[in-house]
Amino acid sequence: MTSYRWARLAPAFAALCAILQACGDDDSGPGAGPGVTNDGGGGGDDAAPGDDVQAEPPRKPSPLPTHGSSIALTPDDSHAVVANREAGTVSVFAIDWASGSPVLTKSAELPVGGDVSNVAVHPSGRFALALSRIEQKVVRIDDLGGAPKLGPSLATGSEPTGIALTPMGDQAWIANWIDGTVFVVDTEAMTLKSTVDLNATLAASGLLGAVAARPALSHPRSVAITNNGNNLDADETVYVTEFYAQHKVPLLADGSNADVAKVGVVYAIPVKDPNDVTIIELPPLADLGFKDHKNGTAGCFPNQLLSINIQGSFGYVSSICASPKGPGGPFTGPAAADCIDDGACPGALAGSCVAGKCTTNCTTNAQCGANGGVCNTTTFVCAPNTANVKTTLAPAVSIIDLGAAKTIATVNLAREFETSFDARNVPNDGNRRMPLTAMDVGFVPGTVTAYFPAKGADAVFRVDFNATYEASTIDGVGDPKAPFINLTPAGVDASRIGRLPTGIAVAFKTHTEGSTKRFAFVNGENTRNVAVLDLEAQDLAGRSEGTPNVVSSSDLPTDPVAKTRLEGERLFATGLGRWSLRGQAWAACESCHVDALSDNVTWFFPRGARQPNSLDATFDSKNPNDSRFHNWTAVQDEVSDHEMGAIRGTMGGVGAIVKNGALDPVNRIAIDRIGQAGLAGSSAQAADPANPGSLAEACVVDDWAQVTAFFKSIRSPKRPSTLDAAKVDQGRALFQEGNCQGCHGGPKWTTSKVFYTPDSTNAVNNALKDRSWSAAVLAASYPPSLLPAVTPLNQNMRYNGTNGGLDSMICALRPVGTFGVAEAAVGVAELRQDMATPGQGNELDGKGYNVPSLLSMTVGAPYLHAGQVRTLEALLASPFEVHREALKSGFLAPGTPDREAKVAALVQFLLSIDEAAAPLAEPALGPNGGSFCAP
Structure with missing residues (x-):
């Protein structure tokens, strides 16, 4: 029997197992604690003849394969456990099914630590486990069916993000996202049994080149575990997603293979032999199903692997499939031609x-x-x-044949739903939504019907997969009753809508005799509530009766500052309304910045090949008035400057600097034409409804102020927990020896700093075009090789020419020999969005790049502006000598005594840089670096 044909029977077999396990269910239920034996209170081990001994109920495995999510149910559907990520708590709900429709009552809300990423329920239903990324621990919550309470906890590795339990529940497998490891935890004793080092696996794969295993090479994110229905865990397999795609082939100089040069990665780990880890690649999709404005075909590679689940003999991985090759954004036709009349x-x-x-x-x-x-x-x-908007990224699902350990298909779900909307004549406006940022996937037990909660669309999307994959991959999407399940329907009270859904739990059973009606539960992260879905009606349960079944999981903040920040986070994550093309959730800011970090993709943007910067260093976390210039060539000085390139451009949205709230591009304020975009004027003042700049047209929404408040709250990932403290100290000393703080000093670990207050009158901004730094650098003996302009007349703070495509804050740039230089196995294409014009960064006057922060080095690979180098070790080797020796000739050059050990120590220090690390002071302007930007 082939694995494909087995898939015909597997879902039904799993359902049969679940039914058989439920029959004769006489265990002690969710009320008993873990490991409890019902011995009647006696203390002896031996029973005397005639004693009335109550035997411990037989243990049963979970009825289905397991995976981590932000919401989980007990196998009897009597309780739900919900992660309240930002509140730092977990809520437990009792579920009453007496009426046939679930009624949820919150029985407890327990503090487990900040940034709760995942929860999992033991198959007995007696306890659950929850992960805290900030406190780096796993917490047990006991007595789910009685009075839920905090049980023991155990330290994890850095930034735990995924958890799943083996079918019998004896082990929890936990993905430590920053460490690059997976912990195997004894769930009853709450002790660490073993650690699986995925850094070693990825290093040995060759995908990173020649590099020794060390922390933060791998980034395991989500976990799922098979379940063959027996009472043994040792014969199961654990699947863990690698969050970031990996280079497979070098990028060609013309960038033509940029859409297909990387692959996604999933690790397969046998429970019986955790050292025998293998890699399953998720190949790129050659054609994502849409044409760009040139009628060209676009591909994409699975990146930012968000979730994994198992149904039958197949694994299902949701991702954001990246298509970085240009063109991108709306095409407005040929450039203006020269004319004489x-x-x-x-x-x-x-x-x-x-x-x-x-x-x-x-x-x-x-x-x-x-x-x-x-x-x-x-x-x-x-x-x-707007054709290019649809060829930029895709909400994708990859299907893995687990038996063959091979990916059999990757599907662009946006293409599937767009085709379905067309067939159903759904109006081409906000009535359509795409499954943007599918954070989870849940299956109806015994079927291949899946539901994807889409964080960027405030909706849940149904997908009916083919049972065998012999003839097709997907049989249909949506439902005749509704193209998707809208969590924010019109006319519903604000307390009963769900925003930014991150997890789904489908009921294990139906609860009305003779009925096939089933329900699901969705965690709304932003609204901090649980929405009950009626899968038969394809709607919020209870909505047809007038009151949607949506219950609060945790109180929303009441402090105005916290409320503003929360709304800013929602706007950052959504693709609805004014934030993407027709409000249909084609993209969101979060699409390139999950966790507000970087997606590590080299995109071809209007200024050139660029890696999105992690956003945690936009502002100094201890001083919100200290911000860095944006993008790799310092072309923006305010968060709201992204209105033009990101929102109206890449994402195709109306934008949030508008003179009328209606979602029509005609309502945009043309901030580029009135000198309030990029380094000109102040887009923040243009975006302020109070109109402090007294502009001719006033904005009517304050969205950018809220997004900016969110930016100021973004945290950096914590350092790996497995670093060698002595090596970190040695590396810090080496960092200083190389004068690295000359570019990477200061509280943000970069000399880049907005050194003026943007002004809508342009008096300040324009004056910088004539403010020279020539005399200052000469007097200070600043290294001439690091000057971003060589012509004295052009050695000014800001670019003073007439080519708008070169405008930048020149004083913030540093040429360190990285333009056009790359690892041979990676390649580089220094091209702009048209894939023909050379990218910015190598001009005689305006050379170099905006110094990046060293925060988030643990998750920033590949490095440099165009992602030309895969590891820190490679960055400190050839052909990057100019960068390495920028402020100290011969630093760590070949032949340096103990060079390999010193490089390893420096890498350890770089990985240790988080918000708790003491920054090194930026030197005064001189031969060791420093800044020469001044108002």
Whole structure:
């Protein structure tokens, strides 16, 4: 029997097992604690003849494979356990099924530590386990069916993110995201049994080049464990997702293979032999199903692997599939042509030639894009062509044949739902939503019907997979009753909507005799509640009766500052409303910044090939008035500057600097044309409804102020727990010896700092174009090789030329020999979004890059502006000598005594840099570096 054909029977077999296990159920139920034996209170081990001895009930495995989530049910559906991530608590709900529809009553809310990532319930239903990323521990919650209380806890590795229990519940497998390890924990004793080092596995795979195993090479995120239905755990397999995609082939110089140069990774770990770890690759998708505006095909590779679950003999992995090759964002037609009179311009309209440039740009649709181009024959201007928005990223699911240890398909769920919406004639507006940021996947037991809670869409999406995968992958999406389950339907009280869903738990059973009606429970992270779904009605349970079944899991903040920050976090994560194309959840800020960090993808943006910066160093966590310049060439000085490139551009949204709240692009305030975008003016003042700059048009929403408040709260990941303290100290000394603090000193671990207050009048911003730093660097004996401009007239704080595509805060740039330089196995394409124009960073005047922070080095690989190097070890080797020796000639050069050990120590120090690490002071401007930016 092939694994494909076994899949026909596996779901039914699993359901049969669950039914048989439920028959004759006489265990002590969720009320008993772990390991409790019902011995009637006697203390002896031997029973005397005639004694009435109550035997311990037989142990039973979980009815289904297990995986971690932010919400979980006991196998009898009598209790739900919910992670309240930001509140730092776990709530336990008792569920009453007497009416046939679940009624939830919160029996406890228990503090377990900040950033609760995952929960899991023991198959007995007696206790649950919860992970705290901030406190780095796993906490047991006992007596779920009685008076839930905190049980023992155990220290984990750094940033635990995923947990799953073996079918019998004896072991918990915990993914330590920063350490790169998986803990195996005895759930009754709450002791560590063993540690699986996935760093060693990834290092040995060759995907990272030649590197020795050490912490933070691997980034295990989610966990799932098989269940063959017997009472043995040793014959099961644990599957763990590697969060970031890995380089498989070098990037070509023209960037043509950028969409398919990486692969996703899942680790398979046999329970009986945890040292025998193997890797299953998730290959790239050659065609994600949409064409760009040039009618070109786009692929994507699975990245940011968000969840994994198992049904039958297949594993299902949700991810954000990245398609970084240009073009990207709405295409607005050919650039303005030069002209001497109106007759030289397209359409020859009177007044179309202005200051030597045409204001018209088309006469045919083809000029506006081979796919979807429309030229307005009245104005002779291209309508924005949004085809590229759909070829940037995709909510994907990869299906793994577990028996064959091979990925059989990766599917772009957005393509599936778009096709379904078209067939159903769903209006092409906000009535459509894509399953953006699918944080979990739950299956209806005994079927291949899955439900994906989409954090970026405030909805749950049904997908019916094919039972065998011999002829197709997906049989259908959505349901005739509803294309998706909307957690925020119109007309519902705000207390009964669910925002930013992160987990789903489908009831194990139906609870009305003779009925197939089943329910599911969804954790709304932002609204801190649990929404009950009626899967038969494909709706919020109770909504048709007037009161949706949605219950609070934890109180929302009442402090105005906390409320503003919470709303900013929601806006950062959503693709609805004004934040993506037609409000349909095609993308969100979080799409490239899960946990507000970096997705580690090299995108081809308007300024060149760029890795998104982690956002934790945007502001000094101890001084919210200290911020760094944004992006790799210091082209923005305020968070709201992302209105243009990210929101209106890449994501295709209306944006949040608007003169009218209606979701129509005509309501945008043209901040680029009025000098309030990028380094010009102040987009923050333009985004402020109070209109402090007295601009002609006032913004009517304050979304960017809320997003900025969220940015100021972003935390850096904690350092690995397995670092060698002596090596960290040695590495710190080496860091100072190399004068690395000359670029990476200060509280943000970077010299990049916005040194003025952006001004809507442009008086301050424009003055920087004429403010020279030449005399200062000369007097201080600053190294000439690190100067970002060589022409004295152009040695000014800000770019003073006329090419808007080169505007940058030049004084913040440092040329350290990284343009066009890469590991041979990685490659680099220094190109802009059109995949033809050279990227910014190698100009004679305006050379180099905005110094990145060293916070989040644990999750920042590959490194540098275009992701040219996979490891810190490689960054300290050839061909990156110029960077390594930027402020000390010969630093760690080949031949240095004990070089290998010193490099290892320096790497340990770099990995130790988190918010608790004491920063090194930035030196005064001089031969050892420092900043020469000044107002």
